[in-house]
Amino acid sequence: MGREYGTVTIVRVDGEVRYRAEFGGRLLGWGTTLRGACERVHHAFVRSHGPTEWPGYPDFHDR
Numbered sequence: 001m002g003r004e005y006g007t008v009t010i011v012r013v014d015g016e017v018r019y020r021a022e023f024g025g026r027l028l029g030w031g032t033t034l035r036g037a038c039e040r041v042h043h044a045f046v047r048s049h050g051p052t053e054w055p056g057y058p059d060f061h062d063r
Contacts, residue, residue: 006041008034024048 019037
């Protein structure tokens with residue numbers, strides 16, 4: 001699509017290389033492989049184009 005939609009940041013944690021995956025400014029998690037972190041970001045991007053989780057029925061008792 002020609003635009004950035006997620007971020008994978010390479011960091012060292014206790015001397016080990018880790019990959020921080022973010023999508024839409026939200027932390028998705030940490031990975032031990034670059035491929036896994038990129039897949040996590042891409043799956044979040046693909047899911048963002050589909051329907052969202054069903055929020056359930058509204059609670060009218062609080063009104």
